[in-house]
Amino acid sequence: MIKKIVGVIIVGTLFSSCVTSKVYKELESKYANLKRENRRMEDDLAALEKASEADKKALEQLDAQYQKALSERDELQRKYEASVANYENLKNSYDALEKNSSAAIAANSKRNRELLGQLEDKERALAQERTRLDNLQRDLDARSQRIDELEGLIAAKDAKMRALKGAISKALRNFEGKGLTVEERNGKVYISMENKLLFQSGSWAVGSQGRSAVKQLGTVLGENQDIAVLIEGHTDDDPYTGNTQLSGNWDLSTKRATAIVNILLENSAIDPQNLTAAGRGEFAPVASNDTNEGKSKNRRIEVILTPKLDEITKLLNDI
Template sequence: MKQLVLASALVVASLSSCVSPKIYKDLEARHEALKKTNKSLQDENEALQAGKTQLETDLNALQKNYDQTLSERDKIQNEYNALKTNYDNLKQSYDALEKNSSAAIAKNVQQNRELLAQLEAKEQALAAENSRLQQLKNELEARSKRVAELERVIAQKDATMHALKDAISRALTDFEGKGLTVEERNGKVYISMENKLLFSSGSWSVGTEGRKAVQQLGNVLAENPEIAVLIEGHTDNVPYQGNGQLAGNWDLSTKRATAIVSILRENPGINPENLTAAGRGEFAPVASNETTEGRAKNRRIEVILTPKLDEITKLLNEM
C-alpha cells in the first residue's frame, strides 16, 4: 500500500512539469484521496492485527480449556467405566442373592432365633451372677464389719489384760524377789508363786506371808469381774512322803490349788463362778528337776488370768 502511494506521488511529480494546471489539480486530489484511503486501510489493518492477536489469545485459552475438559472427560469416563464394572458385579451378586433369597432368609431367621435364645440364656446367667456377686459383696461388707468389731474387742481385751498385769504388779510389789513373778503372754496374765512363799514342805496350808499375797491379788481381781481365774498347783517329781492323807503329788497339787481358791473366795467381790482349781502334779515343769533350784521353781502355784471371750466367741460364730 505504501509503495502504491509513493508511485502515485512520483507520477504526479513527473507529470506536474508537463501537464496543465487542471490536470495537476485532479491528480493532486486523487493523491489526497489515495492518502486517506491508505490511512484508512492502515487503521483497518492495525485493527485486524489487534483482532488477530486477540483471537490467537482466545484460541490458546480455548485450546487449554479444551485440553483440560478432555482430560476431565477421560477421567470421568474412567470413573464411569469403574462404576459400571462395580454395578455389573453388584447386579450379578444381587441376582444371585435374589435367586437364593428364600433359603437364605429362612436360614438367617433360624440363626437369629438361636442367637436370641443364647443371648437370653446369657442374660439370665449374667443376672444370676450379678445377684450372687451382690450377695457376696453384702456378706463381705458384713464380715468386714464383724472383723473390725472383733479386732476392736481383742484390742480392748489386750488393753484390759495389760492394765490388769500392771495393777497386779503394783499390788504385789512387796513380794518381788520372794518367789513371785507376774508376766503377760498370749493375751493372758500369769502370776507364779513358788511354794516357799505359800506352803511348808508337804503342806497345803498357806502361811501368813503367802495369805497376804493372795489377798492382795484378790483385791485386784475383785475390781475385774470379767476375768476368768485358773489356779494351778504344781509339784516337782520327788514322790510325796506324807502321812497317807494324800495319794501323791497330784493330790497335793490339787489341794494346794484349792487352798488358794478358798482364800480368794473370802473376798466378797470375787464371783466364785470365775474361779477354777486344777492340780497338775509334776507334769508341767518350768525347770529341770535334776537340780535343787529347778525343783524349787517347779513347786509353785500359777494363777492364770484370762479375759472372758463370750463376746469374741459370738463374733467368731457370726463370721
C-alpha cells in the same frame, strides 16, 4: 462343777479323812476334765484368730470380685455408649435416605429396630449388673463391719489382759524377789508363786506373807469379773512322806491349789464360778529337779488368767 470339786476337797480337809484310791481317781478325772476345758479354751482362741484371718482373706477376695464387676460394668457402659452413637449415625443416615428411596427407608427402619432391640438388651444387662454390684457392695460392707468389730473385740481383750497384768504387777510389787513373777503369754496372764512364799514343807496351810499376796491378788480379780481363773498346784519330784492324810504329791498339790481358792473366796467380789483349782503334782516342771534351785522353782502355785470369749464367739457365728 468347780463348786462340787471345791466342796469335796474342803469336806475332805475338814474331817481329815484318809484319801482313798477312789477319791484320788475321781480327783484325777476331774482334773483331766478341767485340763481339757483349759485346752479347749486355748484351742477356741486359736480357732477364733484363725477364723479372723480367713475372714480377712475372704474380704480381699470379695473386694477383688467387686473390682472385676466394676470393670465389667464399665465395659458394658462403653459398649452401650458406642451403640448409642452408632444408632445416632444410622438415624442421621435414615433421615438422609428417607428422601431418596422408600426401599432404603424400609431397610434402615428394620436396622433401626434391630439396634433399638440391642440397646434395650444392653440396658437390661446394665440394670442387672448394677443390682448385682449393689448387692455385692452391701455384702462387702456388712462383712467388713463384722470383721472390724471382731478385730476391735480381740484388741480390747488383749488390751484388757495387758492392763490386768500391769494392775497385778503393781499390786504384788512388794513380793518381787520373793519367789513371785507375773507375765503375759499368748493372751493370758500367768502369776507364779514359789512355795517358799506360801507354804511350809509338806504343808498346805498358807503362811501370813503368802496370804497377804493372795488377798492382794484377789482384790484385782474382784474388779475383773470377766476373767477365768485357773489355780494350779505343782511339786518337785521328791516323794511325799508327810501327813498320812495325803496319798502323794498330786494330792498335796491339789490341796495347795484349793487353799489358794479358799483365800480368794474370802473376797465376796470374786465369782466362784470363775475359779478352778487343779493339782498337777510333779508332772509339769519349769526347771530341772536335779538341783535344789530347780526343785524350788518347781514347787509353786500358778494362777492362770484367761479372758472369756463369749462375745467373740457370738460375732464369729454371725459372720
